Amino acid sequence: MRIMIADCSAVYQGRLSVQLPRATRVLMFKADGSVLIHSDGGSYKPLNWMSPPCSVSESTVAGVTELEVVNKAGETLSIMIHEVHADYDHALGVDPGVIKDGVESHLQKLLAENLDTLGYGLTLVRREYPTAIGPVDLLCKAAGGGTVAVEVKRRGEIDGVEQLTRYLELLNRDPLLSPVTGVYAAQEIKPQAKTLANDRGITCVTVDYEALKGLDDPSMRLF
Amino acid sequence: MRIMIADCSAVYQGRLSVQLPRATRVLMFKADGSVLIHSDGGSYKPLNWMSPPCSVSESTVAGVTELEVVNKAGETLSIMIHEVHADYDHALGVDPGVIKDGVESHLQKLLAENLDTLGYGLTLVRREYPTAIGPVDLLCKAAGGGTVAVEVKRRGEIDGVEQLTRYLELLNRDPLLSPVTGVYAAQEIKPQAKTLANDRGITCVTVDYEALKGLDDPSMRLF
């Protein structure tokens, strides 16, 4: 990876136009061709960038170096380098990547294995039950005979309620499944989402990921 | 900004858990306290990071330096530095920031000035018409007497249809506005969004930003 500290200005022309006035910034050129322009603040998002795959061409006019980065969609990032304060290059090698734990799919899996958390007498039909408008996270049979569709989210906001509502509308047209009721399960459910869900007869369940994990993993049990 | 090239491993513990196995990476420490861990690929998103505001503490055990980055929510990013290949520091100063053109608000403005694009005989009531559940992008009077609510998006996906549906539901309760119909305007509308919109009697309009811009700006006109 090449890292430059440089006095530069830049223009991105693509899905929109973004201009960067002249200032000192950090330029990162990654092995895959991608380019990031960082300032000394903000967050992890660069001021301007080009995602791979893309190609870089260089030209110099009157002591000013211009880098033209282009991707396949024809988007361009043009960087004018007025002065270079530092220029480093290091070989990093291929990264082994990240290992994640605790995302929605894990929560979904744990809930599927512990349906009691969601209500009594539920039997799993399947996870990711396919429908024309997308997969339902968990489809279950209720003890009473009807069906229960479960939408799982890490953070329960209003979008999830809308999503589940669409599924319920569709599933209830199927006489083999009807009546279908909904359960909205999340580690945290926002008040507005809860209100909308209740309004539509959807049950909200707040789940504790750590507790579920403990239930699931015998080595974590206290007794 | 401090930039290190180092052989490191890292663990984030917060909203979820992310582990980074040992490898050579780029560490960026920004002036506002934020930390980024970049590999030599991917895109602008770091493998791991901590957003500001946060604080860093350092300790060394058996030649291994551990950096512990903590934010207010109690999320932690712990970086074990096994070997430092390079360590640079540069003062960048405050960045003047970016100038953008072509985002949704511009599209909204252009559409407000060219309502014919959306349908015949529309008169603008106002942009960002306020309601209890958020602002409607464009509220218009129809020639026939009713009201038209317009939702503007750069890319029309299903969320926007839900958003507009909520507005329509609310606006139609107002006898001064009713009947209110919906128009979904975007540079590109996804099939599922179009299907759902049609299902709900919402008109979809695909708009050409460049053409609108040409209409709007006399200097761009051909005649």
Place this chain on the structure above:
DNA sequence: CCGTAAATGTCGTCG
């Protein structure tokens, strides 16, 4: 500080 909506969103998965 909460809530909503936009984003050059990016990233994975599945068809």
Place this chain on the structure above:
DNA sequence: CGACGACGTTTACGG
């Protein structure tokens, strides 16, 4: 390759 949903989404903007 496109569509779709999750994301440590992040970020900006109002009340």
